[in-house]
Amino acid sequence: MQSDNRTVSTPQADLNGRHNIAWYHREHMRFNANLILEMGVDIGREANRLKVFGNYWQREPETPYTPPFDTSDRRFSAAGCPDLNPLAAVAGAGILFMEGGGEPEEIRLLKSKLKFEGDRFVNKGQWLVNIMHLTWKADLPLLDPATPGAWPWASVVSLTLRGAKQRRMAGTMMLVALDHLEQVDFTPAALRENRAEAGKRLLAAAWAMDEASRLFAENAASLTHDDPYMHDYLDFFANPTAR
Amino acid sequence: MTSTSDLRKYSKELTAQLLQLDALLDLVSGSTAGTDDSQVIATRSRAIRDSLIQIQKNLVEVADGGPKAIVDQEAAFRTVAISEAELPLESALMVLEEVPQLLEKAAKAQPPSNAVVLVPVNLAYRHCLEALMPLVAAVDPRQLHRAEA
Numbered sequence: 001m002q003s004d005n006r007t008v009s010t011p012q013a014d015l016n017g018r019h020n021i022a023w024y025h026r027e028h029m030r031f032n033a034n035l036i037l038e039m040g041v042d043i044g045r046e047a048n049r050l051k052v053f054g055n056y057w058q059r060e061p062e063t064p065y066t067p068p069f070d071t072s073d074r075r076f077s078a079a080g081c082p083d084l085n086p087l088a089a090v091a092g093a094g095i096l097f098m099e100g101g102g103e104p105e106e107i108r109l110l111k112s113k114l115k116f117e118g119d120r121f122v123n124k125g126q127w128l129v130n131i132m133h134l135t136w137k138a139d140l141p142l143l144d145p146a147t148p149g150a151w152p153w154a155s156v157v158s159l160t161l162r163g164a165k166q167r168r169m170a171g172t173m174m175l176v177a178l179d180h181l182e183q184v185d186f187t188p189a190a191l192r193e194n195r196a197e198a199g200k201r202l203l204a205a206a207w208a209m210d211e212a213s214r215l216f217a218e219n220a221a222s223l224t225h226d227d228p229y230m231h232d233y234l235d236f237f238a239n240p241t242a243r
Numbered sequence: 244m245t246s247t248s249d250l251r252k253y254s255k256e257l258t259a260q261l262l263q264l265d266a267l268l269d270l271v272s273g274s275t276a277g278t279d280d281s282q283v284i285a286t287r288s289r290a291i292r293d294s295l296i297q298i299q300k301n302l303v304e305v306a307d308g309g310p311k312a313i314v315d316q317e318a319a320f321r322t323v324a325i326s327e328a329e330l331p332l333e334s335a336l337m338v339l340e341e342v343p344q345l346l347e348k349a350a351k352a353q354p355p356s357n358a359v360v361l362v363p364v365n366l367a368y369r370h371c372l373e374a375l376m377p378l379v380a381a382v383d384p385r386q387l388h389r390a391e392a
Contacts, residue, residue, distance in 0.1 A: 129333075136337055143345065145352035145359045158334045158366045162373065165330040172309060173323070179312030204316060211310075211323055 018139065019237040022153070026230040033223035036167070039117070040216030043174065046110060047209035049093040050202045056086040057191070057199030071099040081188050083195070103186035111181055114209075118174035125168025132161035149236030152229035159222055166219045173212035180205035245321040247386040249305050250378045253328060256298050257375045263291050264368040271364055276357045277350035284360065288342040295335055295371070302329040317386065324381030328374045335370035338363035 061083035071079060077100020080090070084097040095106040136157050142150035184198045185191070191198050267287050274280035306325045313319050341363050349357045 133337075140341065143341065143359060143362060145349050145356055148358070151359065151362050154338070154362050155366060158338050158370070161337065162331045162334045162370060165333065169309075169326060169330060176310050176312050183312065200314065204312070204314065204319065207316065207319075208310070208312075215327075 015237065015240060018142070019234075022230065022234050022237065026227070026234065029223050029226060029230065033220045033227075036216050036223065037220035039170075040213040040220065043117075043209050043216065044213035046113070047177075047206040047213065049095060049106075049110075050206040050209070052086060052089040052093045053084075053095065054199045054202030054206060056089070057084070057195045057202070062086060074100065077101065084188060084191055097186075097188055097191070099188060101188070107181070107186050111178055114174045114178040114181070118171045118178060121167050121171025121174070123171075125164050125166075125171055128164035129161060129168065132157055132164055136161070147236070147240060149240065150233060152232040152236075156226050156229050156233065159226055163219045163222050166215045170212040170215040170219075173208045173215065177205040177208040177212070180208065244307075244315075244318050245305055245325050247321070247382060250321060250324060250382050251387070253298060253302060253305075253325070254375060254378045254382070256294070257328070257371060257378070260291055260294050260298070261368065261371045261375060263287065263294075264364065264371055267291065267364050268361065268368060271357055271360050274357045276346070276352065276355035281346045281350060281357070284357070285343045285346055288339055288364065291367070292336060292339040295332055295339070295367075299329055299332040299336070302326075302332070317383065320381055324377040327377040331370035331373040335367040335374070338366045338370075 064082040065087060069076060069079075077098065079099045080087075081097040081099055085095075090096055095104055097104055139153060139157065143154050144150075180201050184201045185194075267284065270280070270287070271284055274284060302325055306322055306329065309326045310319065310323050313322075342360060345360045345363065346357065349355060349359055352359075
């Protein structure tokens with residue numbers, strides 16, 4: 001804690017506080033740009049896993065790779081379901097439907113991830129929206145004819161508000177994807193009853209995740225684009241009265 | 244439920260405001276602080292802001308609570324586009340709100356200059372374009388043809 005000036009409110013102390021925020025948040029924005037881009041890539045990859053199955057379930061099942069056997073025999077409960085798993089895609093997608101299994105563990109984990117990350121981004125996005133409203137009002141004095149060096153900060157705040165809403169909507173899209181998945185009974189018997197329709201739900205979930213991925217990517221690109229603004233804004237503190 | 248006509252309607256309305264902002268940018272660029280120009284700028288920026296408030300309100304209403312897990316993918320995509328179009332408008336409104344006060348500040352500055360007013364106007368222009376993009380991108384020409392038939 002900086003105790004030397006924390007109770008003092010003077011124009012210079014206010015400037016010092018803003019300078020501190022500019023330094024630390026410029027660095028944090030750099031971190032966040034990559035973090036959010038990685039989030040977009042991750043969700044996009046998860047969406048592609050679902051698309052493989054969603055597309056397959058709308059086609060005729062491939063010919064089984066083995067001659068028939070009694071799939072109800074408990075010794076073969078781990079047997080893969082040829083009509084639900086496109087064999088060549090299992091290694092890449094990492095999802096496996098088994099004759100004696102219920103919902104695959106991978107689907108359960110994906111649902112947990114969508115719930116956790118969806119809620120997290122909805123909440124954090126809204127939190128950031130609120131912060132940006134407060135920041136805009138508090139920092140309006142910097143938008144002054146006498147301080148052109150500080151004007152880039154106005155762009156950063158305005159774009160961060162837009163970005164916060166993008167993150168919130170990305171969270172919403174992950175929860176929409178979860179809703180789609182919750183409407184599918186992933187046990188093999190139930191899927192066989194409704195294979196094509198379940199496939200449509202998987203594609204719908206994947207496309208909702210694609211939207212989330214795109215929003216994350218756009219937000220990350222915007223954060224990267226803000227970096228030169230932050231650079232200019234930091235320069236302002238070196239000589240606040242320069243024109 | 245959202246329709247292709249909704250996408251076109253709000254695309255046109257946002258395009259109209261984009262053109263207004265484009266003209267306002269030119270006007271502010273060539274203006275002299277503290278003159279009658281400032282009154283015109285203030286009036287026009289208020290009019291643009293009022294229009295954007297109405298567009299934002301309509302977008303929220305049409306989106307009807309935002310994206311949902313519906314099976315009709317075309318409708319789902321349109322709702323996403325409508326919801327996404329609303330996202331930058333709050334930023335546009337926030338910055339435009341400051342134009343009248345900034346004009347007063349600009350008039351009192353030594354020397355008087357409206358340069359600072361370009362900051363919110365330029366940002367609003369950018370955000371308006373950002374709002375337009377998802378609507379344009381979501382228009383399926385096949386649906387458009389059917390809607391007009």
